Amino acid sequence: AQSVTQLGSHVSVSEGALVLLRCNYSSSVPPYLFWYVQYPNQGLQLLLKYTTGATLVKGINGFEAEFKKSETSFHLTKPSAHMSDAAEYFCAVSSNTGNQFYFGTGTSLTVIP
Amino acid sequence: KAGVTQTPRYLIKTRGQQVTLSCSPISGHRSVSWYQQTPGQGLQFLFEYFSETQRNKGNFPGRFSGRQFSNSRSEMNVSTLELGDSALYLCASSFLSNEQFFGPGTRLTVL
Numbered sequence: 001a002q003s004v005t006q007l008g009s010h011v012s013v014s015e016g017a018l019v020l021l022r023c024n025y026s027s028s029v030p031p032y033l034f035w036y037v038q039y040p041n042q043g044l045q046l047l048l049k050y051t052t053g054a055t056l057v058k059g060i061n062g063f064e065a066e067f068k069k070s071e072t073s074f075h076l077t078k079p080s081a082h083m084s085d086a087a088e089y090f091c092a093v094s095s096n097t098g099n100q101f102y103f104g105t106g107t108s109l110t111v112i113p
Numbered sequence: 114k115a116g117v118t119q120t121p122r123y124l125i126k127t128r129g130q131q132v133t134l135s136c137s138p139i140s141g142h143r144s145v146s147w148y149q150q151t152p153g154q155g156l157q158f159l160f161e162y163f164s165e166t167q168r169n170k171g172n173f174p175g176r177f178s179g180r181q182f183s184n185s186r187s188e189m190n191v192s193t194l195e196l197g198d199s200a201l202y203l204c205a206s207s208f209l210s211n212e213q214f215f216g217p218g219t220r221l222t223v224l
Contacts, residue, residue, distance in 0.1 A: 032211050043203055043215035051211055090156065094211070100169045101146070101213055105155035
Protein backbone atom coordinates (compact mmCIF):
# COMPACT_ATOMS: atom_id res chain seq x y z
CA ALA A 1 0.00 0.00 0.00
CA GLN A 2 1.12 3.53 -0.64
CA SER A 3 0.29 6.77 1.10
CA VAL A 4 1.55 10.30 1.49
CA THR A 5 1.59 12.57 4.52
CA GLN A 6 2.16 16.29 4.21
CA LEU A 7 3.00 17.90 7.52
CA GLY A 8 1.39 21.30 7.89
CA SER A 9 -1.72 22.17 5.94
CA HIS A 10 -0.76 25.85 6.04
CA VAL A 11 2.72 27.34 5.89
CA SER A 12 3.56 31.04 5.95
CA VAL A 13 6.94 32.49 5.05
CA SER A 14 8.24 35.97 4.50
CA GLU A 15 9.24 37.02 1.02
CA GLY A 16 12.90 36.08 0.55
CA ALA A 17 12.85 33.42 3.26
CA LEU A 18 13.44 29.72 2.87
CA VAL A 19 10.48 27.61 1.82
CA LEU A 20 10.30 24.10 3.30
CA LEU A 21 7.27 21.90 2.66
CA ARG A 22 7.37 18.45 4.20
CA CYS A 23 6.31 15.19 2.65
CA ASN A 24 6.65 11.65 3.96
CA TYR A 25 5.52 8.60 2.09
CA SER A 26 5.00 4.93 2.62
CA SER A 27 5.48 2.47 -0.17
CA SER A 28 6.13 -1.23 -0.33
CA VAL A 29 7.90 -0.87 -3.66
CA PRO A 30 10.44 1.64 -4.99
CA PRO A 31 8.40 4.78 -5.37
CA TYR A 32 8.10 7.49 -7.91
CA LEU A 33 7.65 10.81 -6.11
CA PHE A 34 6.19 14.08 -7.32
CA TRP A 35 5.46 17.61 -6.24
CA TYR A 36 2.64 19.48 -7.92
CA VAL A 37 1.51 23.10 -7.52
CA GLN A 38 -2.03 24.36 -7.89
CA TYR A 39 -2.95 28.01 -8.36
CA PRO A 40 -6.52 29.16 -7.67
CA ASN A 41 -9.08 27.81 -10.10
CA GLN A 42 -6.51 25.85 -12.04
CA GLY A 43 -5.41 22.25 -12.36
CA LEU A 44 -2.21 20.82 -10.97
CA GLN A 45 1.14 21.61 -12.54
CA LEU A 46 4.17 19.38 -12.09
CA LEU A 47 7.02 21.06 -10.20
CA LEU A 48 9.43 18.14 -10.12
CA LYS A 49 9.62 14.37 -9.94
CA TYR A 50 11.91 11.62 -8.72
CA THR A 51 11.93 8.30 -10.52
CA THR A 52 15.46 6.91 -10.38
CA GLY A 53 19.00 8.20 -10.22
CA ALA A 54 20.11 11.37 -8.44
CA THR A 55 18.23 11.85 -5.22
CA LEU A 56 18.36 15.66 -5.36
CA VAL A 57 15.87 16.75 -7.94
CA LYS A 58 15.60 20.25 -9.36
CA GLY A 59 12.33 21.52 -10.68
CA ILE A 60 10.79 24.61 -12.12
CA ASN A 61 10.64 28.04 -10.49
CA GLY A 62 13.72 27.37 -8.34
CA PHE A 63 12.24 24.50 -6.34
CA GLU A 64 14.09 21.33 -5.48
CA ALA A 65 13.45 18.21 -3.44
CA GLU A 66 15.59 15.45 -2.02
CA PHE A 67 14.59 11.81 -1.89
CA LYS A 68 15.73 10.29 1.40
CA LYS A 69 14.93 6.61 1.46
CA SER A 70 16.06 6.11 5.05
CA GLU A 71 13.64 8.81 6.21
CA THR A 72 10.94 8.00 3.62
CA SER A 73 10.82 11.71 2.90
CA PHE A 74 10.68 13.96 -0.13
CA HIS A 75 10.67 17.50 1.24
CA LEU A 76 10.31 20.47 -1.11
CA THR A 77 12.54 23.51 -0.68
CA LYS A 78 13.22 26.86 -2.28
CA PRO A 79 15.96 29.16 -0.97
CA SER A 80 14.07 32.42 -1.39
CA ALA A 81 10.29 32.74 -1.52
CA HIS A 82 8.58 35.01 -4.03
CA MET A 83 5.08 36.38 -3.81
CA SER A 84 4.20 34.34 -6.90
CA ASP A 85 4.94 31.13 -4.97
CA ALA A 86 1.72 31.48 -2.99
CA ALA A 87 -0.32 28.44 -3.96
CA GLU A 88 -1.36 24.95 -2.88
CA TYR A 89 1.33 22.28 -3.07
CA PHE A 90 0.72 18.57 -3.33
CA CYS A 91 3.10 15.70 -2.84
CA ALA A 92 2.29 12.43 -4.62
CA VAL A 93 3.64 8.90 -4.85
CA SER A 94 3.14 6.17 -7.39
CA SER A 95 4.61 2.74 -7.83
CA ASN A 96 7.15 2.09 -10.55
CA THR A 97 4.30 0.70 -12.64
CA GLY A 98 2.72 4.12 -12.23
CA ASN A 99 -0.83 2.93 -12.55
CA GLN A 100 -2.16 4.85 -9.60
CA PHE A 101 -1.09 8.03 -7.89
CA TYR A 102 -1.63 8.81 -4.22
CA PHE A 103 -1.74 12.45 -3.21
CA GLY A 104 -1.17 14.14 0.10
CA THR A 105 -3.79 16.50 1.46
CA GLY A 106 -1.88 19.53 0.31
CA THR A 107 -0.05 22.44 1.91
CA SER A 108 -1.21 25.98 1.35
CA LEU A 109 1.77 28.32 1.11
CA THR A 110 1.33 31.99 2.00
CA VAL A 111 4.11 34.46 1.25
CA ILE A 112 4.14 37.56 3.42
CA PRO A 113 5.54 40.73 1.86
CA LYS B 114 0.93 19.92 -28.19
CA ALA B 115 -2.42 20.76 -26.66
CA GLY B 116 -2.88 20.03 -22.97
CA VAL B 117 -5.61 18.13 -21.20
CA THR B 118 -8.98 19.74 -21.76
CA GLN B 119 -12.06 19.36 -19.64
CA THR B 120 -15.60 20.40 -20.41
CA PRO B 121 -17.56 22.06 -19.10
CA ARG B 122 -15.46 24.22 -16.78
CA TYR B 123 -18.39 25.07 -14.52
CA LEU B 124 -21.63 23.27 -13.87
CA ILE B 125 -24.58 23.87 -11.56
CA LYS B 126 -27.01 21.05 -10.88
CA THR B 127 -29.68 20.26 -8.33
CA ARG B 128 -29.91 17.28 -6.02
CA GLY B 129 -31.11 14.13 -7.69
CA GLN B 130 -29.96 15.09 -11.16
CA GLN B 131 -27.17 13.38 -13.02
CA VAL B 132 -24.15 14.92 -14.69
CA THR B 133 -21.57 13.92 -17.29
CA LEU B 134 -18.11 15.44 -17.41
CA SER B 135 -15.73 15.11 -20.32
CA CYS B 136 -11.96 14.91 -20.55
CA SER B 137 -9.75 14.95 -23.64
CA PRO B 138 -6.23 13.77 -22.87
CA ILE B 139 -3.02 14.91 -24.46
CA SER B 140 -2.62 13.36 -27.89
CA GLY B 141 -0.96 9.94 -27.57
CA HIS B 142 -1.80 9.49 -23.90
CA ARG B 143 -3.81 6.34 -23.27
CA SER B 144 -4.25 6.55 -19.52
CA VAL B 145 -6.84 8.88 -18.02
CA SER B 146 -7.43 9.29 -14.29
CA TRP B 147 -10.16 11.18 -12.49
CA TYR B 148 -9.96 12.87 -9.09
CA GLN B 149 -12.40 14.66 -6.84
CA GLN B 150 -10.99 17.65 -4.98
CA THR B 151 -12.77 19.18 -2.01
CA PRO B 152 -11.45 21.53 0.69
CA GLY B 153 -11.92 18.98 3.43
CA GLN B 154 -10.79 15.80 1.69
CA GLY B 155 -8.10 16.99 -0.68
CA LEU B 156 -7.55 15.01 -3.87
CA GLN B 157 -9.32 11.68 -3.91
CA PHE B 158 -8.80 9.16 -6.66
CA LEU B 159 -11.95 8.09 -8.50
CA PHE B 160 -10.77 5.77 -11.26
CA GLU B 161 -8.25 5.25 -14.00
CA TYR B 162 -8.84 4.08 -17.55
CA PHE B 163 -6.33 2.66 -19.97
CA SER B 164 -7.22 1.61 -23.50
CA GLU B 165 -10.95 1.73 -22.75
CA THR B 166 -10.63 -0.49 -19.65
CA GLN B 167 -10.98 0.59 -16.07
CA ARG B 168 -7.66 -0.37 -14.53
CA ASN B 169 -8.00 1.08 -11.03
CA LYS B 170 -10.87 2.30 -8.92
CA GLY B 171 -11.01 4.39 -5.79
CA ASN B 172 -13.40 4.12 -2.90
CA PHE B 173 -16.46 5.91 -4.25
CA PRO B 174 -20.07 4.74 -4.44
CA GLY B 175 -21.48 3.23 -7.58
CA ARG B 176 -23.16 6.53 -8.45
CA PHE B 177 -19.78 7.51 -9.83
CA SER B 178 -18.93 5.83 -13.10
CA GLY B 179 -16.75 6.42 -16.08
CA ARG B 180 -15.77 5.23 -19.48
CA GLN B 181 -13.10 5.74 -22.06
CA PHE B 182 -13.50 5.80 -25.80
CA SER B 183 -11.25 4.43 -28.50
CA ASN B 184 -9.72 7.89 -29.04
CA SER B 185 -8.80 7.93 -25.30
CA ARG B 186 -11.31 10.64 -24.46
CA SER B 187 -13.01 9.89 -21.18
CA GLU B 188 -16.26 10.75 -19.50
CA MET B 189 -17.34 10.44 -15.93
CA ASN B 190 -20.94 10.33 -14.82
CA VAL B 191 -22.46 11.01 -11.44
CA SER B 192 -26.04 9.94 -10.94
CA THR B 193 -28.48 11.03 -8.25
CA LEU B 194 -26.39 14.01 -7.24
CA GLU B 195 -25.97 14.86 -3.57
CA LEU B 196 -24.90 18.14 -2.01
CA GLY B 197 -21.63 16.51 -0.99
CA ASP B 198 -20.73 15.90 -4.62
CA SER B 199 -19.96 19.59 -5.03
CA ALA B 200 -16.28 19.64 -5.87
CA LEU B 201 -13.61 20.31 -8.43
CA TYR B 202 -13.27 17.25 -10.66
CA LEU B 203 -9.84 16.88 -12.16
CA CYS B 204 -8.79 14.72 -15.03
CA ALA B 205 -5.19 13.71 -15.67
CA SER B 206 -3.61 11.88 -18.57
CA SER B 207 -0.33 10.03 -18.79
CA PHE B 208 1.77 8.32 -21.40
CA LEU B 209 4.34 6.09 -19.75
CA SER B 210 2.61 6.24 -16.39
CA ASN B 211 5.39 8.04 -14.57
CA GLU B 212 3.87 11.51 -14.77
CA GLN B 213 0.33 12.79 -14.82
CA PHE B 214 -0.72 15.90 -16.70
CA PHE B 215 -3.76 17.63 -15.29
CA GLY B 216 -6.57 19.52 -16.92
CA PRO B 217 -8.04 22.71 -15.44
CA GLY B 218 -10.92 20.84 -13.84
CA THR B 219 -14.70 21.06 -13.85
CA ARG B 220 -16.24 22.90 -10.93
CA LEU B 221 -19.50 21.16 -10.03
CA THR B 222 -21.95 22.85 -7.70
CA VAL B 223 -24.95 20.89 -6.45
CA LEU B 224 -27.82 22.94 -5.07
